[in-house]
Amino acid sequence: xxxxxxxxxxxxxxxxxxxxxxxxxxxxxxxxxxxxxxxxxxxxxxxxxxxxxxxxxxxxxxxxxxxxxxxxxxxxxxxxxxxxxxxxxxxxxxxxxxxxxxxxxxxxxxxxxxxxxxxxxxxxxxxxxxxxxxxxxxxxxxxxxxxxxxxxxxxxxxxxxxxxxxxxxxxxxxxxxxxxxxxxxxxxxxxxx
Numbered sequence: 001x002x003x004x005x006x007x008x009x010x011x012x013x014x015x016x017x018x019x020x021x022x023x024x025x026x027x028x029x030x031x032x033x034x035x036x037x038x039x040x041x042x043x044x045x046x047x048x049x050x051x052x053x054x055x056x057x058x059x060x061x062x063x064x065x066x067x068x069x070x071x072x073x074x075x076x077x078x079x080x081x082x083x084x085x086x087x088x089x090x091x092x093x094x095x096x097x098x099x100x101x102x103x104x105x106x107x108x109x110x111x112x113x114x115x116x117x118x119x120x121x122x123x124x125x126x127x128x129x130x131x132x133x134x135x136x137x138x139x140x141x142x143x144x145x146x147x148x149x150x151x152x153x154x155x156x157x158x159x160x161x162x163x164x165x166x167x168x169x170x171x172x173x174x175x176x177x178x179x180x181x182x183x184x185x186x187x188x189x190x191x192x193x
Contacts, residue, residue, distance in 0.1 A: 095177075098135050101126055102175055102183065130175070138174035138185055142167055149174055151184040158190035166190050 108123040127137070138149050145152060145165055153171050158164045167187045174185035 094133055095182075098130060098133055098177075099182065101130055102135070105130070106172055134177045135175050135182065136177070138176055138181070140170050140173065140185060145187070145189045149181060149184055150187050152189040153186045154188040155191045156188050158192065163190045164192060 105123055105126045108119050108126065111119045130136075143166060145167055150167065156168045158166075166189070168190050169188050170185060171188060172183075172186040175182045
């Protein structure tokens with residue numbers, strides 16, 4: 001018996017070749033390079049683009065301006081609060097000292113009544129210091145008693161019926177800081193006895 005001839009060896013199958021890659025689509029040529037394009041249309045497109053950019057920049061500017069105004073308003077509010085707190089703190093610290101100086105002025109002026117030049121000059125200097133810190137004397141005038149700025153510490157018999165309720169004399173000066181009365185004037189008042 002004869003042996004059959006060997007079968008031919010098969011070669012592995014080759015992968016089908018991929019089709020050649022297509023080149024990317026070409027972008028359309030620029031309008032200006034296209035023969036026969038309208039130059040006015042190109043300029044109009046550019047102007048429209050610039051108009052859109054200007055509108056966007058205008059919106060951004062307005063937003064920043066509003067934001068800056070709001071920040072400024074906030075800063076002003078904080079500065080006002082700070083000034084108010086500073087004045088309140090100064091008041092808590094300086095008011096007791098100023099009141100003590102007022103009492104010292106009262107004592108010195110009591111001694112100055114004896115015509116002592118030194119005590120009068122010290123009293124004047126203390127009054128200057130008080131004024132520097134905003135403490136001023138309530139102006140004194142003879143006339144009807146004013147319960148808003150005066151305190152009656154003694155009553156005297158009125159010399160005439162028309163003088164009832166009038167201030168007879170000043171005992172101690174009154175003081176105020178700004179619109180706030182620190183101490184009323186202490187006065188003697190004429191009344192019926």
